[in-house]
Amino acid sequence: MENNLSQFFFSGIATGAIYALIALGFCIIENSTKIVNFAQGDFLTLGGMFMFTLLHALHVPLILAVLLAIGATALVGVAMERFTIRPARSKETVILVFITIGASIFIRGAIKILWGKSPKSLPYFSGDNPVGILGARILPQSLWIVAVTILVFLILNYFYRNTRYGKAMRAVAYDRRAAALLGINVEKMVMLSFALAGGMGAIAGVLIIPITTMTFDMGVVLGLKGFAAAVLGGYGNVMGAVVGGLLLGVMESLGAGLVSSTFKDVIAFVILLLVLFIRPRGILGRGEGERV
Amino acid sequence: MLSVKGLHVYYGGLHALKGVDLEVKKGEIVAIIGRNGAGKTTLLNALSGLVKAQKGTITFTSRDIRGLKPHQIVELGLYQVPEGRLIFAPLTVLENLELGSYLRNSPEEKRRAREDLEYVLELFPILKERLHQQAGTLSGGEQQMLAIGRALVGKTRLLALDEPSLGLAPMIVKEIFQIILRLREDGGTILLVEQNARAALSISDRAYVMEAGRVIMEGPSRELLDREEVQRAYLGKKGR
Ligand SMILES: Nc1ncnc2c1ncn2[C@@H]1O[C@H](COP(=O)(O)OP(=O)(O)O)[C@@H](O)[C@H]1O
Ligand SMILES: [Mg+2]
Numbered sequence: 113m114e115n116n117l118s119q120f121f122f123s124g125i126a127t128g129a130i131y132a133l134i135a136l137g138f139c140i141i142e143n144s145t146k147i148v149n150f151a152q153g154d155f156l157t158l159g160g161m162f163m164f165t166l167l168h169a170l171h172v173p174l175i176l177a178v179l180l181a182i183g184a185t186a187l188v189g190v191a192m193e194r195f196t197i198r199p200a201r202s203k204e205t206v207i208l209v210f211i212t213i214g215a216s217i218f219i220r221g222a223i224k225i226l227w228g229k230s231p232k233s234l235p236y237f238s239g240d241n242p243v244g245i246l247g248a249r250i251l252p253q254s255l256w257i258v259a260v261t262i263l264v265f266l267i268l269n270y271f272y273r274n275t276r277y278g279k280a281m282r283a284v285a286y287d288r289r290a291a292a293l294l295g296i297n298v299e300k301m302v303m304l305s306f307a308l309a310g311g312m313g314a315i316a317g318v319l320i321i322p323i324t325t326m327t328f329d330m331g332v333v334l335g336l337k338g339f340a341a342a343v344l345g346g347y348g349n350v351m352g353a354v355v356g357g358l359l360l361g362v363m364e365s366l367g368a369g370l371v372s373s374t375f376k377d378v379i380a381f382v383i384l385l386l387v388l389f390i391r392p393r394g395i396l397g398r399g400e401g402e403r404v
Numbered sequence: 405m406l407s408v409k410g411l412h413v414y415y416g417g418l419h420a421l422k423g424v425d426l427e428v429k430k431g432e433i434v435a436i437i438g439r440n441g442a443g444k445t446t447l448l449n450a451l452s453g454l455v456k457a458q459k460g461t462i463t464f465t466s467r468d469i470r471g472l473k474p475h476q477i478v479e480l481g482l483y484q485v486p487e488g489r490l491i492f493a494p495l496t497v498l499e500n501l502e503l504g505s506y507l508r509n510s511p512e513e514k515r516r517a518r519e520d521l522e523y524v525l526e527l528f529p530i531l532k533e534r535l536h537q538q539a540g541t542l543s544g545g546e547q548q549m550l551a552i553g554r555a556l557v558g559k560t561r562l563l564a565l566d567e568p569s570l571g572l573a574p575m576i577v578k579e580i581f582q583i584i585l586r587l588r589e590d591g592g593t594i595l596l597v598e599q600n601a602r603a604a605l606s607i608s609d610r611a612y613v614m615e616a617g618r619v620i621m622e623g624p625s626r627e628l629l630d631r632e633e634v635q636r637a638y639l640g641k642k643g644r
Contacts (some may be wrong), residue, residue: 276506283492283503290490293452294558295478295507 118248120369121362126254126323128361129261133316134338135345135353136268137309142348143272143285144305147208151192151216153335155313157328158219159185160321161227162314163234174237182314188219189310193303201302216331223328231325234318257319264315265354272350281305333377340384346397355395405430405562405593406451406482411460413443413450420446422617423460428562433584433594435604435625437638438614444597445487447614448564452484453477465561479507481561487570487597489551493540497531497550500539504554517557524553527583545576552583563587564595569603581607601638605629613638 134152141149162184166177196211237256242249271278283291284301292298316334317326324330337360342348345356360380368376387394406428413421420443428434436444450457451464453474462470469477492500501524505517525532528549534542539550548568555563565584569577577600584594585607598604605611605625613621613634621628628634 276509279495279499279503280506282495286492286494287490289454289486290492291503292454292474293478293484293486293490294503294554295475296503297473297475 116369117366118246120365122245122248122250122254124362124365125358126250126257126361127320127365128341128358129257130316130320130334130357131338131341131360132261132354132357133264133312133319134334135342135357136264136350137312137316138339138342139348139350139353140268140305140309140312142342144281144302145197145208146285147197147205147212148339149306149309150209150212150335150339151219151331152309152313152338153331153333154216154219154223155185155189155310155331156317156320156334157223157326157331158188158310159314159317160234160326161223161232163318163321164227164232164326167234174235178318181318182311185314185317186307186311189306189308189313190303192219192310193306197302197306198299216335220329220331227328229328231327232321233325234321236322251323253319253322260315260319261354261357264312265350268350277301277304337380340380340387342394343384344387344394346394349394349396352394352396359395405465406595407461407463408447408451409461409463411447411450411457411462413446413455413457415446415455420617421450421457424614424617424619426612426619428593428595430593431588431591432610433588433596433608435596435598435608435611436614437598437601437604437611439638440599441616442614443617444614445566446617448484448486448566448595448597451477451482451564478558481559482564483555483558483560483562484564485551485555485566485568487566489547491539491542491547491550491554493538495539496536497539497542498535500550500554501531501557504557507559508557513559520557524556527556527586528553545572545580548572548576548580549583552580556587560592562593562595564597566597567599568596569598569600577603601634602629605634 134156137152137155138149141147159181162181163177166172166180172180192215196215197208200208200211236251236253238252240251242251243255272282280291280296281301283296284298288298341357341360342353344360345352345354360383363383364376364379367379408424408426411421411424424447436447438444446455449455451462453472457470460470461468464482465480467480469480492503501521508514508517530546531549531553534546539547542550552565552568568580581603584596588594596604596608605628608625610623611625611628612619613628621634
């Protein structure tokens, strides 16, 4: 039983780290545009598909394939901003959010046409010999997931707090007009944030797909879970995205393991609804104050 | 430095600027006064590229800037401190000021931005005490000082202020107007939009009076202060 508990816990952490990466993607777009980008989950699938083609059709070495998949998905993010968000940028937020839902459906359709409906898989980064930690047997891939998530979090945090572009993005998020009046190229910042969000999706994809299977529509559920994680942690908060993701992953895994796996996917949405009812700001959200 | 000719702005069907002419020379304080809704903010926003001017010319540092994007206009040195200040409330005072020098990115320019930051902190010592505080926690007057300071650490050639006295206590207004005078002494050029006509006329060199999208009077501020119609309409004095 004890072993089971730590098993559930650690596998929850690994899935949770993926939710965290997806939540960070939501967070990046929120922090520059105040819109919820429902295509975030599809960036994940897209990253996985690019990786699949790079590895199996073009025989690119793993590390290079990862980098190229991230780059290609970032470009899709840029294209999405350029051709769907920017032309409508004077519209209300609600309309922009609907546009992201449209983009999500479009990306999924394109994936279905280009890569087909059959499930695909990607190789582990470093084999499948489980490692023992506190009585749990953990795939090296899970360790990769956790390590990369921590790294991404640290980099993003540094970026927002200490770099010129990071600060400019926060300024744009808070007040576009004021940002533009200081010489910040608002459109460029928004585009950059979509590139980051796309890249973030691809990172999540190439990490998680080896331990699940990839289908063209996997982004829907994963996207919603990442969204739930972001809301749980405090929407728009970088630290909150990570905390929310890990918490959600662990609760899901424990819930599924100890109660019933039938409930696994329901748990995220129950939590999402509870947070929205009880504490819409999320765990680390500070209302009007600092989001980043 | 700035020359505006025959500027028209429409908001949909609303004709907000109906052929405005305006001139600002280097080293001047030029005031634009007029009641709420006269079109003062629209004029500044047209200069900054935030609203589109459908007709007319805007020449700044001998370049035609009409139709440029806001950030391109700022790049040329026209910095606007908008109505309502629009400071970045969740960021610290220092971060707000750093964003003011966003465009000064070369090592040489960074060095000059640091000097300008020292200058701003000397102008507004209160900001120095609050550097690491969230900007949203500042009082209204301090926020206005921050907004002005933020625009002064940029590549500023012309500083356009939109109602800096709005909602502030008379003491603080006086302080801010003193600072505006000091900026001119130090070689700055200022375009000052104000509803507080008396204060604006008493510190500016020249002024324009706007009404319903038009400039209805212009001239040296001293003369305008003495004109009966200005006194009656804008300075609250009863006519004879
Ligand atoms: N964004 C806008 N859309 C439509 N009408 C506007 C907008 N901004 C200002 N107006 C209108 O344009 C006129 C001039 O406004 P404004 O430039 O703000 O005047 P002022 O700054 O002198 O008070 C007013 O009638 C105002 O209602
Ligand atoms: Mg105004």
